[in-house]
Amino acid sequence: MKNSAILLVQCPDRRGLDAAIADFIYWHGGDILHFEQHQAGSERFYLARIEWDLTGFEVDLKDFPKWFTPIAEEFSIRWRITTSSHRPRVAIFVSKYDHCLVDLLYRQRNGELACEIPLIISNHVDAKRHADFHGIPYHVIPVTKENKPQAEQQELDLLRENKIELVVLARYMQVLSSDFIRHFPQQIINIHHSFLPAFVGAKPHHQAFERGVKLIGATAHYVTEVLDDGPIIEQGVARISHRDALDDLVEKGREMERVTLCRAVRWHIENRIMLYGNKTVIFE
């Protein structure tokens, strides 16, 4: 079992940045396992992910800020540190379509997703049996136009109580309020069942079918206050033909949705995603 630290760093690029960071880790006894950097845009904004073995690293991670701050200030670095042993706490929201939920649960159990899933929230009871199978609390919170604020408050309370760090909307068919979203900046991942920005909004499969496209898509993205406009994390496509009726589109879509969403969730919990403007940088 790997015991490593992961440092995410972003700042304007400057000569000596790689050296400063690598030196810092080396001088404190760290053995670098992965070092990936990217310089975004013509202005060369610097983003990096550095992972090192903690065996022999002399700095207690609680004291990391103290030691790293001088470098961070020198280079105007915004940073975040975590460890490979930290398993983020993830809440899954689902409505009636359960294919993404089932896949997420399966992958968490077989070790592909290194996270905890302390609760599932749904506006319907339908998917409960999958939660039961895995022994995960399943909260049914129906949402109507009238009770939406209270319902969201109830959800927020549950997320806070469970110390949730990531919310995954696994085909959750309710639009979250801006207020809700502001509680979880870059911490809500949604799967939209189209190739964004095509077919924004409701019933994308119907829209795709009507337009007569030859490929259908799915898009995993962070949720921001503008519907279906957040930073795209991952996209998938599947080929369709005139032989495919609307139901076939829906079915072929399911395959992609679950794969695309799981990949996005995995990158998030492995701290492989950084934001630059409205775009994601994925350190695979």
Added chain:
Amino acid sequence: MKNSAILLVQCPDRRGLDAAIADFIYWHGGDILHFEQHQAGSERFYLARIEWDLTGFEVDLKDFPKWFTPIAEEFSIRWRITTSSHRPRVAIFVSKYDHCLVDLLYRQRNGELACEIPLIISNHVDAKRHADFHGIPYHVIPVTKENKPQAEQQELDLLRENKIELVVLARYMQVLSSDFIRHFPQQIINIHHSFLPAFVGAKPHHQAFERGVKLIGATAHYVTEVLDDGPIIEQGVARISHRDALDDLVEKGREMERVTLCRAVRWHIENRIMLYGNKTVIFE
């Protein structure tokens, strides 16, 4: 060398249609090589492509209408007949980007595209050397806001003189007028360098880059009077990442554009495409 007839048929479905068509061909001595039918939509509109060996077929194709009309009238069939030996006459329009042109010419020469290419029209001189290499007349017709009607008239004259049956817009950067388009219904194929309906209009790669998509696309479609809205024939995608600058998108796009366009052109000249509403049915 195959000597076969290809019959394209469309009408409301009715019991006995397949039998009536297959019987007709059989009783006149035809040996069916391929028989594909599709019933589109919930109303089950019937579309079929039937190909048969002409060896032994007793009807001279000039007389085909006379013999087939009784069946066509009984079933309200709209139909079209052609032969595998007919090589449609194709005009290619190109601007400065020549990758699609080069690919079309190469494939025509090596036999993948069974058509004649009697002329190339461009608003720039840049691609002329490729036309020269293959010995194809290359007409430079500059287009400005002022001369557009005259320029299009000149183009139409050339197309008529050359008995053109299909116009391929191989990254031709001028928007054709409705008037021009009406002369070639379902006979103009365009390659749009995005995954339609995302990024309609100008500079789709720029739009895709700004949005931060993870897949870029290309769409070959018939040109109708509404920009980028005609029936989609084929679409392709390529994966991109944060490492790809705008130039890389353009380059990765080229690969798809040429493959996607060539496939669409090939299906068209092999009489494999039928229209149903604003959608295509491809009898591969």
Added chain:
Amino acid sequence: MKNSAILLVQCPDRRGLDAAIADFIYWHGGDILHFEQHQAGSERFYLARIEWDLTGFEVDLKDFPKWFTPIAEEFSIRWRITTSSHRPRVAIFVSKYDHCLVDLLYRQRNGELACEIPLIISNHVDAKRHADFHGIPYHVIPVTKENKPQAEQQELDLLRENKIELVVLARYMQVLSSDFIRHFPQQIINIHHSFLPAFVGAKPHHQAFERGVKLIGATAHYVTEVLDDGPIIEQGVARISHRDALDDLVEKGREMERVTLCRAVRWHIENRIMLYGNKTVIFE
């Protein structure tokens, strides 16, 4: 709910075949929904799948052989008829890896696979909880070198008692004896975790990793007496890189294996697969 008949036909091609079959169905009041034919090889061996609506069809399917035999004899047709309402009885064999099993069960429950799954057989107890979740009997039959004949006899008894029509080896790690295989000709589908014919036999992921391939594959095929040599039904691939350790290959492989296997099983139970020599023809 569609109530249709599906007729699979194979014979040497002869003028009038399509007409004879379409006529037969029409004259007995059948309305053809799909008609697909293929002429294989230079000798043009004829294979076809015809599906028609049974509403109004005047022949009771029990009497179908009597009525169809004259045509079959005239054209030397080998044929098989079934109905869309028939749900084949499928047994799943599994060892410890449960990803294919879980996927098959999920898809059967959500309607993608129109079959019955009356039993699961395994040489290990590990996957039992999934069978329990779906309420399907799970038989543990350990296999050793010594008890193999008895174990297989036990399996064959179960299959016979349950009137099994298709055996799916969903990562079942035992090699079946020739004797067992002969009981189920073209009725056993296996998923091999490589891109056959590369990496035949044991530990294909290890072999692929050692060779340094850039794509890994999975192959669903009918089981014949020669190991990993039966007719290929479907293949899938996934891209890997130098960053992927052996464990990553195994994980990326899982994704493909389940998709590839499910597609093959679906085509089989929908009567879309015909054999020609050692190859499959898929009427999608």
Added chain:
Amino acid sequence: MKNSAILLVQCPDRRGLDAAIADFIYWHGGDILHFEQHQAGSERFYLARIEWDLTGFEVDLKDFPKWFTPIAEEFSIRWRITTSSHRPRVAIFVSKYDHCLVDLLYRQRNGELACEIPLIISNHVDAKRHADFHGIPYHVIPVTKENKPQAEQQELDLLRENKIELVVLARYMQVLSSDFIRHFPQQIINIHHSFLPAFVGAKPHHQAFERGVKLIGATAHYVTEVLDDGPIIEQGVARISHRDALDDLVEKGREMERVTLCRAVRWHIENRIMLYGNKTVIFE
């Protein structure tokens, strides 16, 4: 126009390696643009590609060895340095199939391949017109069983005279002798028209057709003395079906072959490929 240095480094991993390299570049005034490292295998063998801006770099690259040697010795580093402005000299070998050649030449001319192509060698005259179009000397050197040593000597002389750094076998149908190969270690790239290690040797498309595979492949690899066994650089696949005759396989294969080969050639000339055992590491 970028003016950068590219350093490729390999050695057993040791604490402080990244820091030592980054420091070295920083202290001599280099501004790192890309830093990618990989630790291969369980023994964590270290491979890295570092690119930095030469503007402000105080070491003349001619003196680089002198300055870098102390670090290289300390860490037992094997290394190689080059610059982004260096355009390697590439010879293309071709037989009759010219699709890969045509594509390589087109991409070189449009700037995708930053190399020089001072000559083309062929055992046939067929492809000469493409060389002429681009103004590249084309040498016809027929090869028979009898004259092979002399023919290869003639080729080697041409390569030496032209200071060739990379030989690309663009569907060159002659097997090179071990002696020839030893002159260009990791400097000969071949495109094999199958998904290696399936269908090694002659006529892979025929082999694939006979086996009834559902996907065909192409493999770009370095040539070693064992036929089709060298390190794999890139692989591509295309889907085929029962409808594809052998000729269709050949045609679908062409598409992949040229894309796969061009990608491999590009990575090579951009110094993105390192070898570890018989495997490649690609720093994309």
